[in-house]
Ligand SMILES: NC(=O)c1ccc[n+]([C@@H]2O[C@H](COP(=O)([O-])OP(=O)(O)OC[C@H]3O[C@@H](n4cnc5c(N)ncnc54)[C@H](O)[C@@H]3O)[C@@H](O)[C@H]2O)c1
């Protein structure tokens with residue numbers, strides 16, 4: 544076992560307030576126990592929120608069968624797409640208000656999980672619309688949630704907020720409330736066995752970055768670092784194996800746990816510049832989140848190295864890298880190897896960026912709130928230079 548302590552954030556003299564995590568049920572086949580989890584929340588009715596692509600995988604049918612087998616009244620709402628819109632949330636809320644009091648079962652990747660949180664919150668606030676997100680943080684609570692992630696992944700099951708696109712106002716809204724943080728998370732790695740290699744790579748790399756950026760965040764604490772170090776170790780070790788052989792249940796199981804721990808880490812500490820640039824790239828080009836992060840990961844690490852020496856030492860140790868030329872260099876090389884193994888690195892040109900778009904991309908990345916956690920705060924000119932280097 545690697546010694547993960549040297550990069551530990553200091554705790555002495557620091558005031559910490561940490562909210563305990565929700566309940567997690569983990570293991571291959573644990574989905575079959577869903578009726579008991581619904582019962583634990585004291586409800587007998589379930590409103591399933593999932594995305595349009597998931598029925599074809601057979602997962603939605605399995606959930607329906609399990610619920611019907613236990614005599615649980617339920618409805619399935621599948622009108623959610625990737626990166627959900629406020630209009631989709633409003634339609635989902637109308638359907639949930641029609642169905643009535645129930646547990647909301649969030650089933651899918653980060654898109655379905657985020658949508659379910661927003662839909663649940665809106666249903667608890669009659670008359671509210673998703674575009675009102677900014678004032679819903681202190682509003683009445685939503686219906687209780689059970690999260691069943693099917694990607695490994697965003698870690699969206701660990702927190703009570705989601706991102707939605709307000710197409711009319713052309714802005715991203717963060718919609719959330721402490722009441723819609725899932726009460727129970729069901730982590731069944733068998734659900735990820737059929738995930739295509741490209742989505743495995745993109746979602747898994749997202750989890751790796753969550754761990755690394757959490758370690759390097761200005762808001763890192765011993766709590767978040769404990770989650771993050773273990774997450775980097777698990778994702779780093781098992782992501783290439785899951786990419787090579789999607790049917791490898793051991794790799795899928797370890798990767799799913801790593802992604803979940805990375806979610807806890809980021810929820811406690813926030814992220815950094817890789818995500819700031821990633822969000823801008825996705826908004827400009829529609830690039831999937833994990834692919835956008837991969838385009839700049841090693842370069843942002845090199846830019847941040849002087850300010851993140853301890854975090855990168857922890858990263859390198861978790862990835863079993865030897866310290867050559869130094870710990871930061873070792874961490875960057877280890878990350879590069881993972882990126883190569885899962886064939887995810889693209890140039891900005893390949894992602895459809897035009898050179899003249901780089902100043903706007905850089906400005907958006909610097910303005911993104913997530914960038915404020917970065918260990919070395921960049922200027923727009925420095926981000927632009929970095930983006931030119933990966934064009
Ligand atoms: N709330 C948070 O903390 C948080 C954090 C990061 C990202 N997000 C959000 O998460 C979203 C991205 O989530 P994602 O990366 O999980 O992708 P996704 O949810 O958009 O899913 C990607 C694709 O994979 C398919 N899919 C999902 N599970 C599958 C399975 N088991 N087998 C086959 N196909 C499957 C989906 O149908 C979809 O087409 C973005 O909207 C992002 O904003 C939220």
Ligand SMILES: [Fe+2]
Nearest residue numbers: 749753818832
């Ligand atoms: Fe992410």
